[in-house]
Structures are given as structure tokens and as C-alpha cells.
Amino acid sequence: MLDALLPILIFSALALAVIGAVRRIRLWRQGRPSPVPVIQGLAAMPRRYLVDLHHVVARDKVMSNTHVATAGGFVAAAVLMILVHGLGFANPLLGGLLLAASALMFVGSLFVARRRRNPPARLSRGPWMRLPKSLMAFSLSVFLLTLPTVGVLPEGTGSGILALALAAVLVWGLGEMVFGMTWGGPMKHAFAGALHLAFHRRPERFGEGKRSTGLKALDLNDPKAPLGVETPSDFTWNQLLGFDACVQCGRCEAACPAFAAGQPLNPKKLIQDMVVGMAGGSDAHYAGSPYPGKPVGEHAGDPHGPIVAREGTALVDAETLWSCTTCRACVEECPMMIEHVDAIVDMRRFLTLEHGNTPGKGAEVLDNLIATDNPGGFDPGSRLHWAADLNLPLMRDVGQVDVLLWLGDGVFDMRNQRTLRALVKVLRAAEVDFAVLGNEERDSGDVARRLGDEATFQSLARRNIATLSQYRFQHIVTCDPHSFHVLGNEYGALGGVYEVRHHSTYIAELFEAGRLHFAPWKGGTVTYHDPCYLGRYNGEYEAPRNVLRALGIEVAEMARSGFRSRCCGGGGGAPITDIPGKQRIPDMRMNDVKETGAELVAVGCPQCTAMLEGVVDASAEVRDIAELVADALVERPAHSGHDSARDPQPVAEARSVVKEVTP
Amino acid sequence: MRPEVDEVKKPKQSALEVAVLVSVGRHPVTGRARRADQDARGVELALTLDEARVTLLHAGALDEQSEGALRGYLGMGLPALTLIEQPQGADVLDALAGTLGDARPQLVIAGERAEQGEGSGMLPYLLAERLGWPLVGGLAAVEKVEDGVATLLQALPRGQRRRLQVRLPAIVTVDAAASAARQSAFGPARRGAIETEAAAMTWDEAMPEWKVSPARKRPKRLKIVKATSARERFKAAAAKAEGGGGQVLTDATPEQGAEAIFKLLKEEGVLR
Numbered sequence: 001m002l003d004a005l006l007p008i009l010i011f012s013a014l015a016l017a018v019i020g021a022v023r024r025i026r027l028w029r030q031g032r033p034s035p036v037p038v039i040q041g042l043a044a045m046p047r048r049y050l051v052d053l054h055h056v057v058a059r060d061k062v063m064s065n066t067h068v069a070t071a072g073g074f075v076a077a078a079v080l081m082i083l084v085h086g087l088g089f090a091n092p093l094l095g096g097l098l099l100a101a102s103a104l105m106f107v108g109s110l111f112v113a114r115r116r117r118n119p120p121a122r123l124s125r126g127p128w129m130r131l132p133k134s135l136m137a138f139s140l141s142v143f144l145l146t147l148p149t150v151g152v153l154p155e156g157t158g159s160g161i162l163a164l165a166l167a168a169v170l171v172w173g174l175g176e177m178v179f180g181m182t183w184g185g186p187m188k189h190a191f192a193g194a195l196h197l198a199f200h201r202r203p204e205r206f207g208e209g210k211r212s213t214g215l216k217a218l219d220l221n222d223p224k225a226p227l228g229v230e231t232p233s234d235f236t237w238n239q240l241l242g243f244d245a246c247v248q249c250g251r252c253e254a255a256c257p258a259f260a261a262g263q264p265l266n267p268k269k270l271i272q273d274m275v276v277g278m279a280g281g282s283d284a285h286y287a288g289s290p291y292p293g294k295p296v297g298e299h300a301g302d303p304h305g306p307i308v309a310r311e312g313t314a315l316v317d318a319e320t321l322w323s324c325t326t327c328r329a330c331v332e333e334c335p336m337m338i339e340h341v342d343a344i345v346d347m348r349r350f351l352t353l354e355h356g357n358t359p360g361k362g363a364e365v366l367d368n369l370i371a372t373d374n375p376g377g378f379d380p381g382s383r384l385h386w387a388a389d390l391n392l393p394l395m396r397d398v399g400q401v402d403v404l405l406w407l408g409d410g411v412f413d414m415r416n417q418r419t420l421r422a423l424v425k426v427l428r429a430a431e432v433d434f435a436v437l438g439n440e441e442r443d444s445g446d447v448a449r450r451l452g453d454e455a456t457f458q459s460l461a462r463r464n465i466a467t468l469s470q471y472r473f474q475h476i477v478t479c480d481p482h483s484f485h486v487l488g489n490e491y492g493a494l495g496g497v498y499e500v501r502h503h504s505t506y507i508a509e510l511f512e513a514g515r516l517h518f519a520p521w522k523g524g525t526v527t528y529h530d531p532c533y534l535g536r537y538n539g540e541y542e543a544p545r546n547v548l549r550a551l552g553i554e555v556a557e558m559a560r561s562g563f564r565s566r567c568c569g570g571g572g573g574a575p576i577t578d579i580p581g582k583q584r585i586p587d588m589r590m591n592d593v594k595e596t597g598a599e600l601v602a603v604g605c606p607q608c609t610a611m612l613e614g615v616v617d618a619s620a621e622v623r624d625i626a627e628l629v630a631d632a633l634v635e636r637p638a639h640s641g642h643d644s645a646r647d648p649q650p651v652a653e654a655r656s657v658v659k660e661v662t663p
Numbered sequence: 664m665r666p667e668v669d670e671v672k673k674p675k676q677s678a679l680e681v682a683v684l685v686s687v688g689r690h691p692v693t694g695r696a697r698r699a700d701q702d703a704r705g706v707e708l709a710l711t712l713d714e715a716r717v718t719l720l721h722a723g724a725l726d727e728q729s730e731g732a733l734r735g736y737l738g739m740g741l742p743a744l745t746l747i748e749q750p751q752g753a754d755v756l757d758a759l760a761g762t763l764g765d766a767r768p769q770l771v772i773a774g775e776r777a778e779q780g781e782g783s784g785m786l787p788y789l790l791a792e793r794l795g796w797p798l799v800g801g802l803a804a805v806e807k808v809e810d811g812v813a814t815l816l817q818a819l820p821r822g823q824r825r826r827l828q829v830r831l832p833a834i835v836t837v838d839a840a841a842s843a844a845r846q847s848a849f850g851p852a853r854r855g856a857i858e859t860e861a862a863a864m865t866w867d868e869a870m871p872e873w874k875v876s877p878a879r880k881r882p883k884r885l886k887i888v889k890a891t892s893a894r895e896r897f898k899a900a901a902a903k904a905e906g907g908g909g910q911v912l913t914d915a916t917p918e919q920g921a922e923a924i925f926k927l928l929k930e931e932g933v934l935r
Contacts, residue, residue, distance in 0.1 A: 353850045354849075367697075370697075
């Protein structure tokens, strides 16, 4: 009896799955067109899955092994099941392999079940809670049904009530694993995820050490091109596909600083809301942690309706989008390679460019950027006032240098001016041929872009590129990772290609080349805070640590450091939009510092300095790497000096002696 | 005045016709063209009125700089702006008076003064005189409009407010006491239409003869506080900066009024 029943069950499940797939693909295709290399993408998919995706999953060893067993077992079991039971290739070898595959899958599902017994808060419940049972139903029933095939049980066992019961369990398993894969349900992640990897919007991010973090430029020349994303169907189709691939593992939620601070953002919920919007409906069925302070079930949307309502509620509230610090912790953690930050900025663009609804001080900052080229509204002619006594060489005068020192908007901030002075001192001690743009420099456009004002970003960027094109330099060095990221990764699309280095990278190079000499470190314990825009955006984790090591400092690492560094709260215009939460992000970060027992936290970003120094009753002092380096500078060993008359210089007199050298 | 205009207006009597006069502003730090702050507040006021049909009017020349500034107003969410074309150096009074006289809006809103050019703040008054409409300055809000009478809230120094009723049509001006203008968005600004209208042109005869030089900071009037206690300091800070003299004339004849003004000017040393 089963010999007749099994092929019918298997092929009807497959047929239903194909219908479901067509429906699902039509949901994705509601999005805007985005050309992808189909064949190339599909060909690259296995590698992206086995290497890139697994690299992220493997950060949790138990879960990664569980997934290998369950998913590997399932794929093998499904293929073999079609051969053995569907097409009737019932030879003992295939049957034996099928037994092994389903047994492996069963072992995996035991681990899935164990994890589901007391799931951490970040995991979604709801249908996900039945997944281990479904996995077991599938693997067990396939295993038992295959036993007669290999002759362990006599052929006749496949009849009677027992066999019918077994077939019923198999129907459950097939329903979840095959039918559910395309009709929605936990297994949807396998189908959507595989295609998402193949047709990812940023194919350049896959591969060893590769990253793609610059935001995509809007086409402002075409008056018909939409300005950002208003409705779910305004996303590109492969963005929608990416949202649909989410496994709701909540790793993003666990990493998100805004969620931890109690601001109304949860990256996982946001992605699920986009899925709700794409299919139409309300978020009532969402079974994970909500946006802090926002109960589930009050928001609904449809593919062609607004995501954010001008008044009242729609799919998502604006403050959810404005809570994001664009720190990319969610993107870094996402095993499905979903691009949360792209989506958030896309939606912000619409709010700013079409609604004119940037919250907090957003409107004022953008007006200042338009009128004065800096967010504070300062006189652009006063950019070099902080350096009135430093006699900095100007690009306008020299025209050609090795290093163009990009100062950033920190020139207007008295705290950051100390960092800049220290950096100038270091560059002069290493006799670097450098110059600054002075009053010709403008804001890089970072804040404008993260606040969604692509028009102001492009205006600033184009004018900066025009200025830079007048001069010749080897590379740009800056102490602002935000400028670093924008100049290095985002100006390229507008025609400005530069080699940009963070000052910590450059100082490390100078030290390697023997051009800097440091006195041994005499201070207390030091920890280092990785700026998001240096670390996750640009992959520079080592250089700052190398510099600290060169200073003789042994870094007491925080629990969250390197690619898991927690944001200071200063990125993405978050201090400007200032969405209230239960606690402040920099306070949490300073607590991380406190846990290491460090007396000093070294930073490499003016935003981080400002945010962390703003923490009341902090246990540690905040110093930029440039300041630590400048303090530790000592005269070079006498034999290496080429100008003995004025070269060996005590630290205290360094500045005045250096000054004489300047033309 | 013109019968055909009246006929067109009649079916839309429920909608309040509001015209906002907007100028090209100048940023105080960089001098870049922008939407003028007070005029933008005027547009904001118009946009918050119930059932108002708002038209934007600008008299001037259209070039790259001024277009950016004018589009700044459109970015507040208006579909179009009417540009009455006037070359540099023209006196826009005639053109504006002509257009307003033809369109006959019920309420005209303007900023107190322009941010560049003559910036005398006289334009609304001259317009009111030419059209024969009442003018209310320093407006904080329009509370309601009923049966052709508007109830207005006028801002006085130190946060005081005065409620006024004025029969429409009228001209009102706003200054920094009115609510701040909403953000100007790029999309609507780019889409908005600038509809050009030709108009008669009068040269400003006096302007070319003037010598323009950068303004100097005016010295502040010293306020001597002889307080010895916190209470007195507070009273001094909260007190009105009054000259002490001055008088209120009620039911005075024009001659009496002129005499009082003449006397005051002599006292203050303006006339000798």
C-alpha cells in the first residue's frame, strides 16, 4: 500500500511547493527592478552559502553544528527520498544512504529541540516552536519508512494501521518541510535564503575579507526616479527577497545598541514588518520581541501603502527608523546577510526628501549644511581658527603633497581640536609632507546622507570632489572615521576615487617605518573602543591596536570589541534626531569600559570621543589615539638624525622647534 | 473690481484665499541665497490655516540663486509659486499691487522685512496704502476667520499677546514671533512649478543713487541695573525697558499728533 501512497504524497507536496514558489516569487517581484546576473549568482550561491554564510553561523559552534546536521541531513534525505520512494530506485545502497541522512537529520533536530526548550529572548516563538517536532516527524517517518527498503524489516511491514499512521506523520513532515518552504512558515528561510544569496544586492561583499558598506547613491538627475522608499513595493525586488529570507534568529536584536537602550527599534521586527508589508496584513502574528515600548498588533500595511504614515500609524513608526545609529552591528551579525542599514536609510530618504520630516534637530542641521557646509552653522571661513598658531601648509599654496590631512567638522569642536593638534604634532615629528584644505574643505556629507538627505550629501560630495581634483596627493589621512568611510567608500560612485587612511593606520605605518619613537607607557590599564565606521565599515581592527602596542600599552579588551564592538550612539545622526529610550547608548558603552577595569579608553573617532566623554561619572578617561601618541613622542635616536643641529629635541620643546622648520 | 473675477471667485467662497509674499533671503553667516526666515514663517502660518487656498507670490528675477531659494518655499509642500517677473533694480510695488488688486486674495501675509536689498520693511505698508487695506504687524497667529472678519493674535514684546479683529481683505506681517517654518523637502521643491507672470515694470529711481555698505553692529543701549538683591535683579530683568516718558494720545486731532511727534523728535535729538 505504501509503495503506491508514497510517490503520490511526495509529488503532490512538490507540486504544491512549486505553486507556492511561484506565488512567493510574485510577491518579491512587486519590488522595483534591480538587474542581477542570474546564472552567475546561482553559480556563486553554493560558495556563498557554504563559506560566507557558514562563517557567520559558525560564531555559535553548537548552533552551527546543529544546522549542518539538520540542514545537511534534510537536503540529502529529501533528494534520496525522491529517488527511493518517489521514483522507486529502491536499491539497498540508496536506501542505506537515506537511512543515514534521516538519522543525521534526526540527531540535528534533537539539538534544535533542546535549544527550543528554554529559548533566549532573541529567538522568535510562534510557529518556530513547532519546528523541532516537524523536523523529527519528517526524519523519523522517512527513517522508518525506509527500513523495509533495505530489508531490515520484512516487506510486509508496510501495511496496516501502523503504516497509515506513519504516512500521516510523513504528511506532517512534508507539509512543514516542502509545502511550508514556499507557502510561509519557518522553512521559508531555506528557499528565500538560497535565492537571496544568489541575487544579493551587494554581490561584492562575498569572499574572504571582502566588504561592501557604502550606501547606494540615489539618481537625482531623473525627476521621475523615486526619492527613497515610501511603500514596501518601492524596495528593489532583491531587497524584498532578502527580508523574506530572515530566520528570526534575533542575533541582530542582541547586537542592536538602540534595542538595548530601550529605543523603539528591533532590527528583527523591522525586517519582519517589511515581510508583513510585502504580503499585506498586520504584525499581530509576529512572535518575537517587539519594538521596546510598542505593543505588537497595532500596525499593519500593504505592498502599495505607505510604510510610515504622515499622521497616525501604518506599518512602522518614524521614530523606529530614526533610532538607528547605522552601526551595522545587525548586518555584521546576520547569518542571512540581510542589509538592515540600507533599508533603514532608504526609508529615511523618503521621510526627509519627500515628507520633510527629519526629527529633532535634523532640519536645523540640514539647513546649516546647505547654508554653511557644516552641521553647526559656523562660519566656513573660520575652519582653521583652531590652528592659528600652527602655521599649517594649505593645499592652495603647495598644490602637491604626500598626505592631504582631512580635518573634518571636528575643527569647530574644542575637544576634537586637541586631537587635531596632537595629530599635527605627530605628523611633524615624523616629518610627513602634508597639507590641509583649510577653508576649502566642507563637511563630507556623512550626516546628511545618514539623515536621508541624499541631495545635500551629493551637493557637498560633488563640491568636495571638485576641490580635491585641483590638487595632487598620494593619499588622504583623517582622524574622523566617518569622513574616512564617505571619502573612501561613497565618493567613488560620484567620481571621486581616493586612497584614504585613518590616522591610526597611518601612525602604525610611520612607526613601522621607524619614523616615530615613543617613551614607554607609564599610565594605567587601557582599553580600546572600536569605532563602527572604522571597524565594521572598513575592517580596520588591527592598526589602532598595533599603535597602542607600539606605545607599550597592553589593551584590556572589552567583552564586545572588534567586529562585535558596541556603538557609542553617535552615528547615523542619532544624536541629532535624539529618539528617547530607557537609557543612553554611551552610558552602556562606558559600563563596558568599566567592566575591564581600565582607567583610560582609547578612541579613534571624534563622535565616539564626544559621546563617551559626555557620560557622567565615567570611570575612565577618554583619549584619542593621536593624543596618546603625541604624549609619548620622544626624540629619535641620535644616529638616525640627518640634521643634528636641531633634530634631537626634547618633547616639551618639540612644537617650537618644529615651528621653525615650517616655511 | 472686475466682474469676471468676482464670478470666478463666487463658487469657492468657503475657501479662504491667502497670498504669501515671499522674497529671496540671505544667510546671515555665508550670504548664500535661501528662503527668508520671516517669509518662511509667513508660509508656515498660511499652511496651518484651515481651508485656505495658498498662493505664493514673488516679484523679482529668476536666476540660479533665486530659483534655489524660491524652491525652498515650494519644498514646504506647495505645488506652485507665481513669479512676477521684474528685473534687478525695479520697484516691485506697482507689480505686486497690480497682481494683488486683480487676484483680490482675502489675506496677504508677508515677512516684516527682506533679508537683502533695501530691507526697509516698507513694502507691506506701501502695499496696504495702495490697496486701501488694513495692515497688522508682528502677527503670532490667525485664530479664526468668520464672515470676512479675521481674529488675529499679535505679538508684543516680552511674550505678550494682543487679540485683534480685522475686516478682510487685509495685509498681515510676521516676524520671529510666529512659529518656525517647517522643513523644506527636496522632492516637493524640485517638482513645484514656478509660474511666470509678466507685469508692468517701474524702475526704482532712488536706488542707484544710494551708497550701499556693510552694516556695522549697532552699540547696545546700556541698561544700568542698580540692584542689590536677587529680588531686585529679577524685577529689573523682568521689567519693560521703558524710556519712562512718553504719553498715550487718544482722540487726538492730526495736528495734535504731529505736534507730539515733532516734540519727541526734538527731545531725542533727531531733529534740531
